[in-house]
Amino acid sequence: MHTGKHYPVLVVGGGIVGLTASLALSHHGVPSLLVETHPGTHDHPRARSLNARAMEIYRELGVADAVREAGAPLARAEGLHRGSDLATALADVPRRPEPGDRPESIFAPAAMARWSPTTGRRATLDAVEPVLLAAARRRPAEIRFGTLRTGLRHGDDHLAVDLTDVATGATETVTADYLIAADGAGGALRHELGVSSTYGTSHGHQLNILFRADLEHFVRGREFSVVLIARAGVRGMLTAIDARTRWAFHLRYDPAVESPADYPPERCEQLLRDVLGVPGAEPEVVSVLPWEARERTLDRLRAGRVFFAGDAAHQMPPAGARGASTGIADVHNLAWKLGAVLGGRADGTLLDTYQDERHPAAVHAVAASGANARAMTPGSPSPDPDWTTPAAHGLGDRYRSAAVLTGAGDPTDPVAADLDGGPGTRLPHAWTDPARSRSTLDLPAGDWILLGPPAWHLPADAAGLRHADPGPEFAALAGTATGGAVLVRPDGHIAWRSTDPTTTGRTTTDPTTTDPTTTDPEDPAAALDAALRRLPFQARHSTHRRTPGPTDPAIRP
CATH class of the missing domain: 3.50.50.60 (FAD/NAD(P)-binding domain)
Structure with a gap:
């Protein structure tokens, strides 16, 4: 009906x-x-x-x-290991002191502190x-x-x-x-x-075998994320689900010669005993999910x-x-x-x-x-993945579209090597309070905002934009020097950047140009107005009530 x-x-x-x-x-x-x-x-x-x-x-x-x-x-489950079974893979891994000691996480390299308020x-x-x-x-x-x-x-x-x-x-x-x-x-x-x-490489068909096995004592102090298993007739990836009693083994199989039906629970449990190699471990299969890594x-x-x-x-x-x-x-x-x-x-x-x-x-x-x-394929000699770039953590997307104003000299690569305030990149992170609990990333809060010094605030008010001044540290990170500004979209990506008009010393007056850096060396209002005219929508304060964010920064209006 x-x-x-x-x-x-x-x-x-x-x-x-x-x-x-x-x-x-x-x-x-x-x-x-x-x-x-x-x-x-x-x-x-x-x-x-x-x-x-x-x-x-x-x-x-x-x-x-x-x-x-x-x-x-899974907070303590870190590290990628290789072996013919779990016991062999962890044999030479020293146990970490307890309580409270945690291994270094791939999610938190030292550089992460300058990229994001979180991990x-x-x-x-x-x-x-x-x-x-x-x-x-x-x-x-x-x-x-x-x-x-x-x-x-x-x-x-x-x-x-x-x-x-x-x-x-x-x-x-x-x-x-x-x-x-x-x-x-x-x-x-x-x-x-x-x-x-468009299809790329298939990384093989696998059975995701979810199982229970009490391994808490065996892995205590050397909790792992992944163990790549390579043994006669078996290739797969053992992963921690709760790092105590719940685990998953991703078994590679060839659909040309076998099917998921060839792996009933009894066969899976015997296979898991071999994969674990831990005396007394009795795995119990919970569910099996076939899938293709493609x-x-x-x-x-x-x-x-x-x-x-x-x-x-x-x-x-x-x-x-x-x-x-x-x-x-x-x-x-x-x-x-x-x-x-x-x-x-x-x-x-x-x-x-x-x-x-x-x-x-x-x-x-x-x-x-x-x-x-490919680097993590069982038996592969390839080095572990590199976690030391913004892109490795999902932070490197550089957008190019009608919703981003770029200049002739701006990069076109969709992946940014750094978060430098360039148009289309995610807003640079800087702490905005002494307690280091509020970040510039909290300022948009799902809405448009102009970030820059006081000279930009009246023009922002006139345009119906929220505004804030995160200070000189942010200006240096965003590449705006002391007198420029960035217009930030509701998703935290930069729609437009004006460098310091007093240092650029040049004027853009052609209304068809794609370079919105500045329109008058001493006129932020004209620069902002020209940028907003080029955007195919109204970049202004929304009137709906947004879900409260984690902070309450000093933002106007």
């Missing part, structure tokens, strides 16, 4: 990306409906890590502390998703599990979506302005809409009023905390744009920038994960 219900945005998929989309849309004042076929969140762990960019986004959405707590069981976190999806679901249900969003999307029709100004209650078989049709397809790697929407994909990116992330995000848009091997994290960044990028269009502050062309910005980011994430996976 047609219920007559209309939703500005319908989200298909209730995994980590869909739930984050619901939170982000609520954060921007956009009502939404989320539907998920399964009766609840995932009970199989799947992904185990979130990178720094994902945790920055959760910081903005007010759930970072809860997500970090959900990952507490990545090991946390399994089965632990994180209930946290996000609880938070999403506290926001103005409707969420329905056990609901299958069975049909989709494009109208001139809306979508008609057929829904079926899995338990009762009851059907209804709702309408929506837009739809976010976060229905996973096996989702049907991209096939229904005829969206092609590289794939959709060629188009938008099909009319439908946007693809997460594994529906890109697949990559789980090597580098980019899988779920890239999807989280997808919907964070999209939510503010949907809010601007639905709120009348932009026309539909702003939504085209989702493809322009997130497709290159996805291509890079897929390629980088593939490179990591």
Whole structure:
């Protein structure tokens, strides 16, 4: 039946990306409906890590502390080891002192302190998703599990979506302005809409064998993240789920000669005894999930009023905390744009920038994960991945689109080597209080803001922009010297940068130029006005009530 219900945005998929989309849309004042076929969140762990960019986004959405707590069981699980079995791999690993001692984390190299106020976190999806679901249900969003999307029709100004209650078989049709397809790697929407994909390397078919085994005493003080197992007839990856009694072994198999049906629980348990090599360990299989570690990116992330995000848009091997994290960044990028269009502050062309910005980011994430996976293949002599760049932590995306104003000399590489305040890059991090609890990354709080000295504040007021002056340390990081400013988008990326007009000493008066550095050596108002005129939307303070962030910085108005 047609219920007559209309939703500005319908989200298909209730995994980590869909739930984050619901939170982000609520954060921007956009009502939404989320539907998920399964009766609840995932009970199989799947992904185990979130990178720094994902945790920055959760910081903005007010759930970072809860997500970090959900990952507490894996806090000590660090390190990649190799061996013919677990006992051999850890034989020469010294036990760390306890209590409280933790190993150095790949998520927190020394350089991370200058890039971000937070770090990545090991946390399994089965632990994180209930946290996000609880938070999403506290926001103005409707969420329905056990609901299958069975049909989709494009109208001139809306979508008609057929829904079926899995338990009762009851059907209804709702309408929506837009739809976010976060229905996973096996989702049907991209096939229904005829969206092609570009495929890269397949890293093999695997069985994700979730099992219980009491190894707490054996691994205490030498808790690990990954052990690459290479032994006669067995290649795979042993991963910690809670580093005590829950583990997963990703067994590589050849689908040309065998299938998941060839691995009943009894065979898996004997195989796991060999993989562990720990006397007295009795593994108990909980579930087995077949999957393929492949590289794939959709060629188009938008099909009319439908946007693809997460594994529906890109697949990559789980090597580098980019899988779920890239999807989280997808919907964070999209939510503010949907809010601007639905709120009348932009026309539909702003939504085209989702493809322009997130497709290159996805291509890079897929390629980088593939490179990591090759280095982590059991038996591979390749060195471990490099964690000492912003890009390794999801912080290096440099956007190029109509929503970013660039100059002729600005780099075009979609991956930034550093966070230097360049247009399209993520806002540089600097602490804004003596206690080092508030960061410049907290200043946007999901809205536009101009960051610069007092000379820019009256022009910002006139333009309806929030503004703040983070001080000289930030100015040096952002490349604005003492008199310039940056215009920051709701997603924390820089839309425009003006260097110090008194030091550039040049004037840009051509209205068609793409170089918005300055319009008058001593006129910030004219410089800001010229930049805002070039943006295809209204960059001004939103009127909806945003979800409170982790800080209350001194921002005007």
